[in-house]
Each structure stands twice: as C-alpha cells, then as structure tokens.
Amino acid sequence: xxxxxxxxxxLAASACLFLAACGSHSSSSTAVSNVRFVNAxxxxxxxxxxxxxxxxxxxxxxxxxxxxxxxxxxxxxxxxGSSGGSTVASPPTTLSxxxxxxxxxxxxxxxxxxxxxxxxxxxxxxxxxxxxxxxSNLSPDSGALDVYVVAxxxxxxxxxxxxxxSTIFRPIPSYATFLAGTFDVVATAAxxxxxxxxxxxxxxxxSGSIQALVTTSTPGGALVNAxxxxxxxxxxxxxxxNARVRLVSALPTTAAAPVTATVGTVSIGPVFxxxxxxxxxxxxxSTAYTLxxxxxxxxxxxxxxxxxxxxxxxxxxxxxxxxxxxxxxDDNQIPLVxxxxxxxxxxxxxxxxxxxxxxxxxxxAANQVGYGDASGYFSVASTDSxxxxxxxxxxxxxxxxxxxxAGSVYTVFVIxxxxxxxxxxxx
Numbered sequence: 373x374x375x376x377x378x379x380x381x382x383l384a385a386s387a388c389l390f391l392a393a394c395g396s397h398s399s400s401s402t403a404v405s406n407v408r409f410v411n412a413x414x415x416x417x418x419x420x421x422x423x424x425x426x427x428x429x430x431x432x433x434x435x436x437x438x439x440x441x442x443x444x445x446x447x448x449x450x451x452x453g454s455s456g457g458s459t460v461a462s463p464p465t466t467l468s469x470x471x472x473x474x475x476x477x478x479x480x481x482x483x484x485x486x487x488x489x490x491x492x493x494x495x496x497x498x499x500x501x502x503x504x505x506x507x508s509n510l511s512p513d514s515g516a517l518d519v520y521v522v523a524x525x526x527x528x529x530x531x532x533x534x535x536x537x538s539t540i541f542r543p544i545p546s547y548a549t550f551l552a553g554t555f556d557v558v559a560t561a562a563x564x565x566x567x568x569x570x571x572x573x574x575x576x577x578x579s580g581s582i583q584a585l586v587t588t589s590t591p592g593g594a595l596v597n598a599x600x601x602x603x604x605x606x607x608x609x610x611x612x613x614n615a616r617v618r619l620v621s622a623l624p625t626t627a628a629a630p631v632t633a634t635v636g637t638v639s640i641g642p643v644f645x646x647x648x649x650x651x652x653x654x655x656x657x658s659t660a661y662t663l664x665x666x667x668x669x670x671x672x673x674x675x676x677x678x679x680x681x682x683x684x685x686x687x688x689x690x691x692x693x694x695x696x697x698x699x700x701x702d703d704n705q706i707p708l709v710x711x712x713x714x715x716x717x718x719x720x721x722x723x724x725x726x727x728x729x730x731x732x733x734x735x736x737a738a739n740q741v742g743y744g745d746a747s748g749y750f751s752v753a754s755t756d757s758x759x760x761x762x763x764x765x766x767x768x769x770x771x772x773x774x775x776x777x778a779g780s781v782y783t784v785f786v787i788x789x790x791x792x793x794x795x796x797x798x799x
Contacts, residue, residue: 403444405469407490409437412588412599413480414611416455420477422447422467428477436476436607444469451479451486462486476601478510482589483705487512489543493603495582503552503577506545506584507536513593513705514569515799516540516562519585521548521555524574529558529565538562545584552579559587559596568653570596572610590681592616593704593781593799594651597681615658615678616651619643622689622720622787629666629692635678636660640686646787646794648685656680663688665695673697683798685783689720689744698744704799706779707751713780717747721788722763728786731760746783754778761791769793 409428420428518534561567582603630642683702690696717738738747769791
C-alpha cells in the first residue's frame, strides 16, 4: 500500500475525494440531502457536530442513526466521543453535500483518534434477479485487500480470482453485480489468499438490493472489522472473531531446537532461533495455549489472553533446558507521521542490570529494555538508518540498513549476548 501523506491529511482528503466536491458551497433552500451517521466502532459512543452544532446526538457503538434532511452545502465536521474512559475526536474534516443525494457518514476510533468519512448512496437499482455490492477499504492499517465473494463454506481460496482486487484505503467503493443469492465474503492481504483478514459468512445479496461493505481497522492493524450498508436501509456490523499470534525463538542459535505451540486448537510452528514465525490466525480472546521446546512441554507459562483483533508475539528465550516465555502485544498500525516507520526493541538475549538501549541515528529509541521484555514503539525516518545497541559495560554494536518503505513497522530482536540485531519487518 502506498504510504499516506499524513494520517490527518489522508482523512480530510478522503472525505473530499468521496463526496462530489470539497470547499465552499452556498446552501440552497430547495436542494436537500439525506444523511445518516454510522458508528462503526465496537465500544465508543460518538457524536457528530456540523458547523459547530450537534446534528447527531451520541450514537451507540455498532449502530446507525435515522436519516436527517440537511440543506446541500459545505459543513465543517467534528466527531467526538468517549472510548475506554478517554475523550476522542476526529481531525478537522469538510463534508460537502451536493444535489439531492443520500449519504452515510461513517466513523470509528483508531489509536485514540476518530476516523470519519462519508459514502454516497446513489447506485441505480440492479435488474431483477441480480444484486449490487460495493467494497470500500476504510482501514489505513490493513494495506491493500483482496475481497472474494464465494459460495458458502468455501475454505480454500487458492487459484480463485478476487472479486475486488487490491482495494486500497479510499472511501469510494468499487461495485460489482451478482446473481441474487447467499455468499461468503472473505478479505485477504492483496496477492496472498492464505492471509485472511476477515471472513463474513452467509451474506444475503437479495434481488434488487444495493449494499456497500466497508472495512475498518483493528488494534493489531492487520485484521479488519466491517459494516454492511444497505442503500437507504439497515446496517449490519461484523467484528472480527480472530487474533493473530506468531512464535519467536531467542534460544541459543547453536541448539537447533524446534519450538512449537498451540493456541486453542491451532498449531503454530515449528520455528528455530533466530528466525521468527509468521502470524497465524487464532480464535480471538483465546486463553488456552501450550508450548514445547525440542518436543518437551514447557510447564510454566504466563497467563494469556489473545484479544480479538490484536497481534501478539510469543517469545521463547533462555536455554533449551530451562526455557522462559514472554507474551508481547504487537502494534502493526501504520505510523501517523508521513515518511516514517515504527521501530521497537525486544530483548531475548541479554540478562544484565539496566538491560539494553537502542539508538536510531543517534536518537534514543528504547532504554533499559530488560530480559524477555519489549520497548514501546518509536517513529524514525524511512531512510538509511544507523541502529546502535548499547549494553552497560559492553562495546556498542552498530548496523546500518534501509528502513523502508514509509509506513512500515519493524522489530529489532536481540537474540544473544553478542547484541547482534535481527531486524524484522512486521508489516
């Protein structure tokens, strides 16, 4: 996915792109638009203000308002609300209502800010016996998505052509016409049908119906939630039921000991140090998991909850005979600053007081990261970067590499006491 200019600019631009025009419009006493508000967030209560006045009172999560008739023209939009006890708000956005059209204004909370955009509902009715479905990717974090509309129960997408290919972050839906019926809708990473990001079973495409499927971001960044908007009608919401988990071994690289895990009923691995495994779909909110090193079960495991919509790393470190386990929460949402990447440090190899520090181009990115722990994420410029790992009373270790493209997320793994950095692009 091409990196956005900036997050706030992207949101404002998306509203302009999707609506007929951005800028000033003189309102007309005869031209009236119908607008509804769709709160696509799973937990936040949101309110819409147009030109400083409340037009849509607090809307419950996962719900849609009735349509409101408004004079056509240009409106300054702010969406505010409460999420997890914190106040959230959208960046400044302009909503231009043109002609006598109908709109759905859609909002959700992403990383303590509100994403808001609008979708026009002006598709012509399809012929009898057919249905129109549109897809719009409103997740800035998922990257481009392929969307498949397939027969119910289709599990293997290999060899199938996506119905909607490489849908990037933009509010304008792409539409296609289908024979009326019931279908499964599956979103995957573009070009990889095995990397499933959302599955919506048994979607009814009735004769003459017009619907738009919009995807929204999750805390982990890769998986998506969705809302299905019937033109002029009901809205159905689907929150992903999955999380993603990967297994990383920081055991001595000379041991060649396979590490395997299960989360619920899903097997993960084997992986070998120092190569991390890939993310695997598991049931969201899973708490039961097992782990084995070289065929021997690890009996002492930290309590886990792989929250729905999240990305997680299970880190195995220490020695083959006495392995330790840490559970890390990953944030694979894109950086908010244009031209940057996000970076963090995971220490699986150095057990000394004070831990390890990481500098990027002489700026401290992480400090005192203890054994089996991870730093927070730090934004650095997407360019040739000098990464320097520092341990107290030890010589610094430097490496130079290109951190690109902008919008990527990296983890620097320390696997052993040599401080050799294993730099992995997570997204």
